[in-house]
Amino acid sequence: MKAAVLRSFGSPLAIETVTDPVIGTGEVVVDVVATRVLSYANEVFSGERNYLLELPAVPGPGAIGRVRAVGPDATHLAVGDWVYCDPTFRSRDDAISPDITLQGWSAGGEGGLRLQRHFRHGSFAEQTLVPTENVKRIGTIDAVHAPAWCALGTCLVPYGGFLAARLQAGETVLVSGATGNFGSAAVAVALAMGARCVVAPGRDERVLADLGRRFGHRVRPVRLSGNEEDDRRRMREAADGPIDCVIDLMPPSVSATTVRAAVMTVRPYGRVALMGGVGMLGGPGLELPYPWIMRECITIHGVWMYPPEATLGLVGMIRAGLLPLDLFEVTTFDLDHVNEAVAHAAANGGPFKMTILQPA
Numbered sequence: 001m002k003a004a005v006l007r008s009f010g011s012p013l014a015i016e017t018v019t020d021p022v023i024g025t026g027e028v029v030v031d032v033v034a035t036r037v038l039s040y041a042n043e044v045f046s047g048e049r050n051y052l053l054e055l056p057a058v059p060g061p062g063a064i065g066r067v068r069a070v071g072p073d074a075t076h077l078a079v080g081d082w083v084y085c086d087p088t089f090r091s092r093d094d095a096i097s098p099d100i101t102l103q104g105w106s107a108g109g110e111g112g113l114r115l116q117r118h119f120r121h122g123s124f125a126e127q128t129l130v131p132t133e134n135v136k137r138i139g140t141i142d143a144v145h146a147p148a149w150c151a152l153g154t155c156l157v158p159y160g161g162f163l164a165a166r167l168q169a170g171e172t173v174l175v176s177g178a179t180g181n182f183g184s185a186a187v188a189v190a191l192a193m194g195a196r197c198v199v200a201p202g203r204d205e206r207v208l209a210d211l212g213r214r215f216g217h218r219v220r221p222v223r224l225s226g227n228e229e230d231d232r233r234r235m236r237e238a239a240d241g242p243i244d245c246v247i248d249l250m251p252p253s254v255s256a257t258t259v260r261a262a263v264m265t266v267r268p269y270g271r272v273a274l275m276g277g278v279g280m281l282g283g284p285g286l287e288l289p290y291p292w293i294m295r296e297c298i299t300i301h302g303v304w305m306y307p308p309e310a311t312l313g314l315v316g317m318i319r320a321g322l323l324p325l326d327l328f329e330v331t332t333f334d335l336d337h338v339n340e341a342v343a344h345a346a347a348n349g350g351p352f353k354m355t356i357l358q359p360a
Contacts, residue, residue, distance in 0.1 A: 001017070001018060001019075001020050001021075001125055001126040001127050002015060002016070002017060002018075002125070002126050002335060002359070003015075003016060003017075003018045003058045003121065003124060003125030003126065003335075003359075004016075004058060004059070004060075004124040004125070004335060004338040004357075005018065005056050005057070005058055006045055006053075006055055006056060006057055006058075006059050007055060007056045008055060008056075009045065009046060009047030009055070010045075010046050010047060012339045013045070013059075013124070013338050013339055013342070015335065015336055015338070018058065018121070018125070020127060021121070021127055021128065021129035022129075023069050023070075023071055023129065024071060025071045025072055025073055026071055026073055026092075026131060026132050027071050027129055027130065027131060027132060028067060028069065028070050028071065028074065028077060028129075028130050028131075028132050028135045029067075029068045029069040029127055029128070029129055029130075030063065030065040030066065030067055030068060030083060030085055030127065030128050030130055030135065031065050031066050031067075031068045031126065031127055031360055032063045032064075032065045032085075032123050032125060032126060032127060032128055032359045032360060033063070033064055033065045033066065033143060033146040033358065033359075033360050034063065034064045034065075034146040034147045034149070034150050034332075034356050034357070034358050035060050035062065035063040035064070035123035035124065035150065035356065035357050035358075035359070036061075036062065036150045036153050036154070036354060036355070036356060036357075037333075037338075037341045037342055037344075037345040037355040037356065037357055038061075038345060038349075039181050039345050039346060039348075039349025039355075040251070040346070040349070041059070041342050041345055041346070042342050042343070042345070042346045044059070044105065044106075045059070045342065049106075049252075049280075050280075051105065051106035051107075052106055052107040052108075052109075052112065052113060052116075053104075053105065053106055053107070053116070054107075054113065054116060054117065054120075057104060057116075057120055057121060057122070058104055058120070058121035058122050058123075058124050058125045059104040059105060059122045059124050060103070060104040060105075060122030060123035060124035060125070060128075060357070061087035061102050061103050061104055061105040061122060061123065061153070062084070062085055062086060062087040062103070062123060062150075062152075062153040063084075063085040063123035063128060063150075064082070064083070064084055064085075064138070064146045064147075064149045064150055064152070065082075065083060065085060065128070065146075065360075066080055066081065066082055066083070067079050067080060067081045067083055067135065068127060070132070071132060073132065074132050076137075077132070077135060077137065081137050082137070082138050082139065082140060082141050082146075083135045083136055083137055083138060084135075084136045084138050084149070084152050084153075084311055084315075085103075085123065085128060085130045085134060085135060085136075086130075086134040086135075086136055086156075086308070086311055087102050087103035087104070087105065087122070087123075087134075087153070088100060088102060088103075088134070088305040088306070088308075089101050089102070089103055089115050089119055089131055089134060090308070091111060091114075091115060092131075099111025099112045099114070099115060100112050100115075100304065100305070101113070101115040101116040101119070102305070103119055103122045103123070103128075103130070104121060104122015104123060104124070105122065108304070119131070123357075123359075124335070124338060124357060124359065125335075125359055126335070126359045126360055133308060134308075136311040136312065136315070138152075138315050139315070139319070145325075146358075147330045147332050147354070147356040147358065148325040148326070148328060148330055149325065150330075150354055150356055151185075151325050151327075151328045151354065152311065152314060152315070152318075154181065154182060154185045154328075154354065155185045155188070155189050155314055155323065156305075156306050156310055156311060156314055157182050157185070157249070157275065157305065157306065158175075158182060158183075158185055158186030158189050158190075158247060158249060158275070159189050159193075159306055159310055159313070159314050160275075160303055160305055160306020160307065160310055161186070161247045161249075161273035161275045161301070161303045161306075162186075162189065162190060162193060162245070162247065162273070163306065163307060163310060163313075164273050164301040164303045165245045165247065165271040165272070165273040165299075165301055165303075166271060167190065167193055167195065167244075167245050168194075168244075169193065169194025169195070170194060170195075170196050171195055171196060171244035171245060172195065172196050172197050172198075172199070172239050172241060172242065172243050172244050172245075173190045173195045173197075173198045173199070173243070173244070173245050173246070173247065174198070174199040174201070174235060174239070174243050174245070174246045174247075174262055174265055174266070175187050175190065175198055175199070175200055175201075175246075175247055175249065176201065176246060176247065176248040176249065176250055176258075176259055176262035176263065176276070177202075177248060177249035177250040177251070177254075177276060178198075178200035178201060178202050178208075178211065178221075179200070179202030179203070179204045179207040179208065179211075179350075179351060180249060180250075180251065180349075180350075180351070181349050181350065181351060181353070182249045182275075183200075183202075183249045183250075183351075184207070184211065184350075184351030184352055185351075185352075186247055186249055187200055187211060187215065187219060188215075188323060188327055188352075189314075189317075189323065190247075191215060191218055191219075192317045192322040192323040193317075195218070196218070197217075197218045197219070197220055197239065197240075198215075198218060198219050198220065199220045199222060199235055199238050199239050199243065199265075200219050200220065200221050200222065201221075201222040201223075201224050201231065201235055201262060202221070202222075202223070202224060203223065203224050205223060207350065207351055208221035208222075208223060209221070210351065211351070214327070220238040220239065220240075221238075222234055222235050222238045224258065224261075226258075228257050228258075228260065228261040229261075231258075231261045231262075232261045232262075232264060232265055235261070235262065235265045236265050239265070242267035242270070243265050243266050243267055243270065244266070244267060244270055244271070245266070245270060245271050245272070245273070246262055246263055246265060246266045246270070246271075246272045246273070247272075247273045247275065248262060248263060248272070248273070248274050248275060248276045248278075249275050249276050250276040250277065250278065251276065251277050252276075252277030252278070252279075252280040252281045253277075253281070254276070254277075254278070255283075256278050256279070256283070256284050256285060256286050256287065259276065259278050259286060260286055260287065260288065263286070263288065264288070264292065266298060268296040268297060268298075269296070269297045269298075269299075270296075270298060270299070271298075271299045271300075271301065272298065272299070272300045272301065273301045273303050274286075274300065274301065274302050274303065275303050275304070288300075327352050328352050328353070328354050329352060329353050329354070330354050330356055331344060331348065331353075331354070331355050331356065332356045332357075332358050333355070333356070333357055333358070334357075334358055334359075335357060335358070335359040338357060341355055341356075341357050
């Protein structure tokens with residue numbers, strides 16, 4: 001099959017012919033119809049992000065595709081099914097503390113690397129090999145809509161954070177990083193889950209205005225000044241009531257003080273989901289006050305990705321019209337132009353924008 005191969009960090013992806021995946025028990029082969037090119041893919045491929053990814057490898061986390069072949073233990077999946085390939089692979093031999101690897105992207109420690117070595121190749125290829133439990137049926141779709149369905153991969157990340165933080169309908173949410181790609185998706189997901197309102201802080205006035213235009217009075221944009229105390233006060237005022245839940249999706253380049261200003265807006269007994277990149281590139285940590293966490297009974301969740309069942313809930317919201325896929329502006333590339341796609345994603349990584357690769 002044809003695939004895009006990363007042979008060394010800092011080099012362009014090479015279009016090569018690689019061996020077709022060989023199916024085993026507990027595995028499924030999927031024909032890749034569409035897959036996201038993340039806005040920071042160039043930072044992963046250059047080595048700047050310092051992700052655990054053994055090379056050479058076919059990168060690419062997750063895909064929309066059709067089942068080509070199933071293993072002997074599959075009882076529901078059938079050849080031809082439209083599916084989402086969930087890239088969050090978990091080891092099967094420890095249900096309490098499984099090792100995790102993100103397919104074709106990053107491993108979580110040595111155990112994750114062992115998973116990565118078996119499921120080495122990601123979705124920047126005509127076919128991909130996926131654990132059976134990671135192949136999620138999405139129902140019948142028209143092939144022309146496959147790129148739009150890649151929004152699942154973007155929306156699942158904040159959805160996982162909200163599930164961990166037990167977001168309930170009628171609650172008030174603050175999205176730290178609301179003007180970014182994952183953060184803007186978090187605004188849409190929170191509203192789809194029934195949030196009363198979403199406080200959306202950021203520095204880009206144009207994007208803040210666009211969020212207000214898209215979603216109306218339930219979104220409360222707040223322009224950040226960089227002064228921690230002042231920003232915290234104005235975020236609380238915008239909420240017009242207690243903030244029940246804060247989710248942080250800020251990238252590694254953002255300062256810890258900016259994240260802390262948002263996190264500490266949460267009410268007593270409130271919940272915080274940390275999914276961003278503070279400290280990944282060095283520098284100070286978040287440094288939340290112990291007395292504040294303890295005396296105000298704050299629950300803080302570290303969340304990497306989302307639980308296995310999350311895809312089914314999100315597909316249900318899309319099918320119900322609660323989370324419209326036409327929110328997202330899609331630009332597509334074929335596999336031969338993968339490096340152009342990576343450059344395009346880096347230059348166009350704003351809210352509700354997706355760069356999509358179509359290998360098949």
